[in-house]
Amino acid sequence: MSPAILWLLALMVVPCVLILVLAFFQRGIYGGIEYTWTLENLALVFDPLYFKIFLKSAGIAGLSAGIACVLGYAAAYAIAAMPRRNQPLLLFFAVLPFWSNYLVRTYAWIVLLNREGLIVNLARWIGYQGELPSMLYTEQAVVIGLVYNYLPFVILSCYAPLSRLNPEITEVSRDLGASAWTTFRRVTLPMTVPGIATGFVFVFVLSIGNFVTPALLGGGQFQMIGNLVYAQFLTANDWPFGAALSMVLIAVMLGLLMAQATVAERAAGMKKDQGNG
Amino acid sequence: MAERNTFRLMLLILGVVFAFLYIPISVLVGLSFNEGGLPTAWTGFSFKWYGALLENDDILGAAANTVVVAICSTILSTFLGTFLAVGVEIRRRNGKWLETVIFAPMIIPDIVLAIALLSFFSLLGAKMGLHTIIVSHVVFNLAFVCAVVRARLKSFDWSIVEASADLGASTITTLYRVMVPVLTPAIVAGALLAFTLSVDEFIIAFFTAGAGRSSITLPMQIYAMIRFGVTPEINALASIVMTVSVICLALSQRLNKGGLSG
Numbered sequence: 001m002s003p004a005i006l007w008l009l010a011l012m013v014v015p016c017v018l019i020l021v022l023a024f025f026q027r028g029i030y031g032g033i034e035y036t037w038t039l040e041n042l043a044l045v046f047d048p049l050y051f052k053i054f055l056k057s058a059g060i061a062g063l064s065a066g067i068a069c070v071l072g073y074a075a076a077y078a079i080a081a082m083p084r085r086n087q088p089l090l091l092f093f094a095v096l097p098f099w100s101n102y103l104v105r106t107y108a109w110i111v112l113l114n115r116e117g118l119i120v121n122l123a124r125w126i127g128y129q130g131e132l133p134s135m136l137y138t139e140q141a142v143v144i145g146l147v148y149n150y151l152p153f154v155i156l157s158c159y160a161p162l163s164r165l166n167p168e169i170t171e172v173s174r175d176l177g178a179s180a181w182t183t184f185r186r187v188t189l190p191m192t193v194p195g196i197a198t199g200f201v202f203v204f205v206l207s208i209g210n211f212v213t214p215a216l217l218g219g220g221q222f223q224m225i226g227n228l229v230y231a232q233f234l235t236a237n238d239w240p241f242g243a244a245l246s247m248v249l250i251a252v253m254l255g256l257l258m259a260q261a262t263v264a265e266r267a268a269g270m271k272k273d274q275g276n277g
Numbered sequence: 278m279a280e281r282n283t284f285r286l287m288l289l290i291l292g293v294v295f296a297f298l299y300i301p302i303s304v305l306v307g308l309s310f311n312e313g314g315l316p317t318a319w320t321g322f323s324f325k326w327y328g329a330l331l332e333n334d335d336i337l338g339a340a341a342n343t344v345v346v347a348i349c350s351t352i353l354s355t356f357l358g359t360f361l362a363v364g365v366e367i368r369r370r371n372g373k374w375l376e377t378v379i380f381a382p383m384i385i386p387d388i389v390l391a392i393a394l395l396s397f398f399s400l401l402g403a404k405m406g407l408h409t410i411i412v413s414h415v416v417f418n419l420a421f422v423c424a425v426v427r428a429r430l431k432s433f434d435w436s437i438v439e440a441s442a443d444l445g446a447s448t449i450t451t452l453y454r455v456m457v458p459v460l461t462p463a464i465v466a467g468a469l470l471a472f473t474l475s476v477d478e479f480i481i482a483f484f485t486a487g488a489g490r491s492s493i494t495l496p497m498q499i500y501a502m503i504r505f506g507v508t509p510e511i512n513a514l515a516s517i518v519m520t521v522s523v524i525c526l527a528l529s530q531r532l533n534k535g536g537l538s539g
Binding site for chain 2: 002005007008009012013014018079081082099105108109148155205206211216230239249
């Protein structure tokens, strides 16, 4: 067997299985692990107190993914509408920020949004005298941060189907009397749904488990599921509960990724049918 | 007329999106050169804050750790990932579980892998430090190297391997004299990608570093500094880190493209 496979088995598969097992053990009195089977940790995840955090995280992840999809689709559509020879360069510059460090990209928003930041100064400069609402350490700041970090991903996933779109199909629609808007809504959009679905699912999955952005831009004002997991392992020292939380998180993520794979497969099947018909 | 308006709308959308993408990082880089260090007023161009970094022992120590971690995990993952790629491409028909195990490190959420590794190391009773960060980084890095090399192998002409064998070369000779030269651009591209991912990686390093200052990496240092607010030093440090990763990844992409078309 390849040494790489052994490496992955020892340092990925075994640790992940360990987490699954850990979720069913009891927490010791002094924070250790007691090796008695229990379903308490899993039940605690669905306790309203914690389940609320799950719903909140899903809400923020959904909102971020939604905004990222609208912006990303618009950008991808605009890039695909430019002359062919300019498209690779535009795409390159759309993805370039994605290549820089995640912490740095998040920090850039602290620079913009903090009380002495550029946006506040800009407002003062324009002549706004009143008290400005705090922008950093809010839910909105977290959503902005997530959208900013993952937008290039959506641009890429939406550009792929848009650039493959046969322009003759939209021309036919226009020739048959459909308006530009109707053509977009009834022809272009349905054919590019798989790209949007991929973008949405990935942003959602990356956001719901995120703990860096809520910690930095949310400033501990509220918790997302990633922060809760983090706390169980590094401060509260309740590893079994942390493991149970991550288990549910993984289940949600896997479910979504599989749904997305199904959408992609169905779309591929549809194209084949069109090709045969 | 309508066509022209649509085109203008498209340009407007591109303008807005690119402004959204580039204003935050541009402001950050711009401020790092501001002599006064405050975002409120531009007092002149200066490298002062970059100089200040060189006198900060915490940052230098973290940077040294990061370089050690990145180089070690890159070397390990490049070897492991390349051999894995060659292995699975020679076999062609791979079981679904194998494909899943190879693909999983790329999509598994960082926080999950991080806590899994933390639990694993502590149950083993392993002392954590730079070495645990290195072996953990190899997990996802080898998957990325493998993916890059496999992509190159898809367009590989296997008949030259057969020709080499027919001409009497041993398997090892064929590997080093025939396969490695063809694969070099992809291997280097994969190594650069691994290096960048390792330099930038925060969450897994944070969880597997163990206690104490001795194994703090640059992203961990940046995270700790950011939590206390905005300072001109962080602006300078962030600008450097950003430039390094963008250059490495641009190089990696370029090599990879050249390898595929050439």
